[in-house]
Amino acid sequence: MNTLRVTGGRVLRPDGRVTESDVTIDRDAGAIVAVGDETASGGGTGGSDAGAGETLDADGGLVIPGLVNAHTHAAMTLLRGYADDKPLDPWLREDIWPAEAELTPDDIETGAELGVLEMIRSGTTAFADMYFAMDRVADVVDRAGLRARLGHGVVTVGKDDRDARADVEESLRVARELDGAADGRVRTAFMPHSLTTVGEEFLREGVAAAREAGVPVHLHANETADEVDPIVEERGERPIAYAEDLDALGPDDFFAHGVHVDDSEIGRLADAGTAVVHCPASNMKLASGMAPVQRLRDAGVTVALGTDGAASNNDLDVFDEMRDAAMLGKLAADDASAVPAEAVVEMATAGGAEALGLPGGRIEPGAAADLAVVDLDAPHLTPVHDPVSHLAYAARGSDVRHTVCDGEVLMRDREVLTLDADAVQERAAEAASDLVDRVEE
Ligand SMILES: CSC[C@H]1O[C@@H](n2cnc3c(O)ncnc32)[C@H](O)[C@@H]1O
Numbered sequence: 001m002n003t004l005r006v007t008g009g010r011v012l013r014p015d016g017r018v019t020e021s022d023v024t025i026d027r028d029a030g031a032i033v034a035v036g037d038e039t040a041s042g043g044g045t046g047g048s049d050a051g052a053g054e055t056l057d058a059d060g061g062l063v064i065p066g067l068v069n070a071h072t073h074a075a076m077t078l079l080r081g082y083a084d085d086k087p088l089d090p091w092l093r094e095d096i097w098p099a100e101a102e103l104t105p106d107d108i109e110t111g112a113e114l115g116v117l118e119m120i121r122s123g124t125t126a127f128a129d130m131y132f133a134m135d136r137v138a139d140v141v142d143r144a145g146l147r148a149r150l151g152h153g154v155v156t157v158g159k160d161d162r163d164a165r166a167d168v169e170e171s172l173r174v175a176r177e178l179d180g181a182a183d184g185r186v187r188t189a190f191m192p193h194s195l196t197t198v199g200e201e202f203l204r205e206g207v208a209a210a211r212e213a214g215v216p217v218h219l220h221a222n223e224t225a226d227e228v229d230p231i232v233e234e235r236g237e238r239p240i241a242y243a244e245d246l247d248a249l250g251p252d253d254f255f256a257h258g259v260h261v262d263d264s265e266i267g268r269l270a271d272a273g274t275a276v277v278h279c280p281a282s283n284m285k286l287a288s289g290m291a292p293v294q295r296l297r298d299a300g301v302t303v304a305l306g307t308d309g310a311a312s313n314n315d316l317d318v319f320d321e322m323r324d325a326a327m328l329g330k331l332a333a334d335d336a337s338a339v340p341a342e343a344v345v346e347m348a349t350a351g352g353a354e355a356l357g358l359p360g361g362r363i364e365p366g367a368a369a370d371l372a373v374v375d376l377d378a379p380h381l382t383p384v385h386d387p388v389s390h391l392a393y394a395a396r397g398s399d400v401r402h403t404v405c406d407g408e409v410l411m412r413d414r415e416v417l418t419l420d421a422d423a424v425q426e427r428a429a430e431a432a433s434d435l436v437d438r439v440e441e
């Protein structure tokens, strides 16, 4: 067997226990074959017959499932710090959309590379991305070695019928053609931007075609009150009921934000099995509101975590998202016991993988070999009373020592192996500066 052994660390197990165990990976299968003495067959060989292979030193570290960034726009790294301190609607219309109109496919590839570099460095092994030029984003995912659920974002407002239909068609093309790319690490979805920026007939047609193609639907939903009110006024029903009416509320679908959802909508999401991707930093920065995360979880809704784009966050570090989700969840519930550490760790790992329908999220025999090793030997992580508490409240993306996806080492000892980090940063800085020059011309 072509093995990779992650040795000497403490391992976060799916039931929340932390054990001192080596993790043995079959690199060809991209799967974990043993955690300590536990193997997929339940035997007790401990992987000791795994033979010589590559080793990753996890001494003094915590081995965790690779983090899942379940909603982002990776190429928006080029717009990091470009427009801050505004609410969603003016931010998009006055700043972001005019800048995005100038983006080229090369820019998007460059921005996505920077985003993916940042994610690998901070222990993320899977993400969902809604953007443009998705063939180029899929190429980046392929080269960089992580997993993703990708989709072309559709906006039909302000477009004539022909352009609107072409946008829907592009999203369906991406969903059909890119599914299974990168040796199966790329999966796809039909991604209308939101229920207010895509017209009803396009939503109906697109969702019906997505169902036929067997791909999920991903969209921004109930992000701001300004987005909910027009739907209620126009249709006499709330957005999640509208989504259900469109057949867009299925068990494989996942909606970003879910900030302004009432109890009836929480019930519909739970009944349908549709996941919500909570994006606390973006929701705070744009002053969109506080998602009822504890109530969603209590109702049985799968809740994942997302950074959203780097222009509304302003980083792609899921550790920040865990901390923000725990803090904001308590404030929203007016209860310090709400959204505890173990809940946000679950949301960033198994919950994310479940929401996206991707492998990973658990360190156990038979699971996908997607993991990160977090260095606990740092002043801000000393002492270690509870490693799960540290993951949620004290650790940072820069504490990640190694990142592994599908059995391949993407970062070893903080050196990203699949991308030339300096070159990526240099290209991105130049592309961002040229982009802003074009916007200001
Ligand atoms: C049509 S591709 C995706 C589209 O979404 C924009 N976007 C970025 N962040 C947000 C957000 O928080 N809510 C809604 N839309 C957002 C992005 O700029 C792209 O235009």
Ligand SMILES: [Zn+2]
Pocket (backbone or CB within 6 Å): 071, 072, 073, 220, 256, 308, 309
């Ligand atoms: Zn978004």
